[in-house]
Amino acid sequence: MQQNVLDIHYLIPELILFCTFAVMLAADQVFKRGRKKPVAVMGIAGMGLLIVSLWQQSAGLAETGPVYLFSRMMMVDPFSIYFKWIFAMTTMLTLILAMRSKEIEKQNEGEFYTLIVFVCLGMSFLCSSTHLLMIFLSFEMISILSYVLAGYLRGDPRSSESGIKYMIYGAFTTGIMIYGMSMLYGLTGSLEFHEIHDALQGGRGGLVPVTVTLLMISSGMLFKIAAAPFHMWSPDVYEGAPTVATAFFSVGPKAAGFAVFLRFLLTAFGPDTPVDWHRIIEILSILTMTIGNYTALRQENVKRMLAYSSIAQAGYILMGLAVLHPDGRSAILFYLAVYMIMNMGAFLVVLALENTIKSAELKDYRGIGLKSPLAAAAMVIFLISLTGLPPTAGFVGKFLLFKAVMDQKLYVFALIGVLNSVVSLVYYLRVVKAMYLEISPDPAPAEIRIPFTYAVLLVILIIPVIYLGLFFQPMYELSIKAVFG
């Protein structure tokens, strides 16, 4: 029990998040309606504090090595700190996005900021959990509030539909996941990853039960990362939810899902366990990227297209997991960081345009290239990066993923990945074509004004996309350090 008190020291990032949440919740009651911006500013300040504390923690960790906390409920290691950085950045960007969103302004905006910070708390618990009970709890923390965020637009039936759909699918997969967890407990007698691994290594269980259990638990995690065959929810949810929430879902909870999936598979089902899971992941990866890309081809709504594109991206990222080599993992971490920047950027453009033209349909994007040069140019850069063409960060990310696959002599797998990237180019270019080569029938707004905050943020997001495409070494070393400790 004494140890629990000592461990609190390592929980400082989570405590900062919780305090930010509490302060924001209280502040939301103080500020008058329509003047809630300071609440978001508090959240952004909290994220700044979080980043500083993570910095300190990672410096301290260099001496002590990875630490287990609270009777091995969670662990602090470079891997979890790397993900917490991604979460902090995502949350910060989302808060800035939300501050200027017309959709959110019409609602109770204070709670929106507060709930986003709370989801960040859940994500940071999730990426450091090493115990199935903690995983379940932090999973629910993310899920329950995601349902609320998706259905946030009161009076908009599409948003309500999105919230309800998300909840029903989510509750169902969580049910399957927790059933699997209970079976794994029955088979191994433990909920802690290392003990599960030891028990499985000792030949406990038997092949069929362990495989079924693994699939059941994975279904919950695959749902969060929107991988096939658990991707059905994402287009409807992404389209109906407020755009800020969509941007957040497509990056934050997805990265958190990858963090826990990686840790779970590599620790609990690590070496010498009976299940050959990397074959399963390989098939899922191919399925996910193919379904995502081919369905994206037919979309007429940019938000929906980006939803399918983010399914496809999840497929590429899974490639790194199918490779049983640390190189694949560091490529995943690198790609997730890059993906965060470029996907947030693409959604930022959608949001900035939506504020003015009140639509995310592709046909309304015609002629944007002239009406709003900055937004259109930024969109082109982000889409090129999402496709994975040089000289952008997305190219380096995909290159590292494909290289990890090629090194393992999985040539067919790599080829499918490359072909999928070519397909993705088609639907990304459709947006570019609409913006630059087609003329809008309605010349009414001669110029689309973007809020100053968004314009600055766009430039801030373009810089790393280009910079990391040319000088990726420091970032790559960071992701290697996160994998190897």
Place this chain on the structure above:
Amino acid sequence: MELKEVIFIMIALTTVVSGWLVVSLKNIIHSAFALLVTFFGVAGLFVYLGADFLAATQILIYIGGVMVLVLFAIMLSEKVYNVPLFQKSKILPAILVLGSIPYILFRVIMEASWSVRTGGGEIMGPTTETIGRLLLGEYLLPFEVMSVLLLSALVGSVVLIRKEVGKRRGGPSWK
């Protein structure tokens, strides 16, 4: 057949049959009352397994709290008595799913070498003290995180049911 087996079969039958009634009854209030019996059956299973504390909480929370809430929710919603509870059944997929899931689960149950801890004829004692110690010792973090999770769920539900911004006070919010 020993007495304890008879007791187990009775508890299990109560739970399963009432659970089946929950989904098959046409009247939603009857379904709710069938659910009540299911909860009792689950509490009985907990008693059977020697988990006295869990059984008590099951009765207190699920029957005392959740069930009453469910009944209230049904009573307060409009058109309670004639809710058409129907499903468009697709027989073939249903048979496939209903056939494969029990088959897989049955195989898992039979093939698995379960990690069983046998009590070895011990007399069952109260478990409350052990649970209390675990909650404030080994399971301290999940215990605290759980309370935070409940707080967030509370905030989230308040956000969803609150009146819309700009709507006049008074009068039902759904109109």
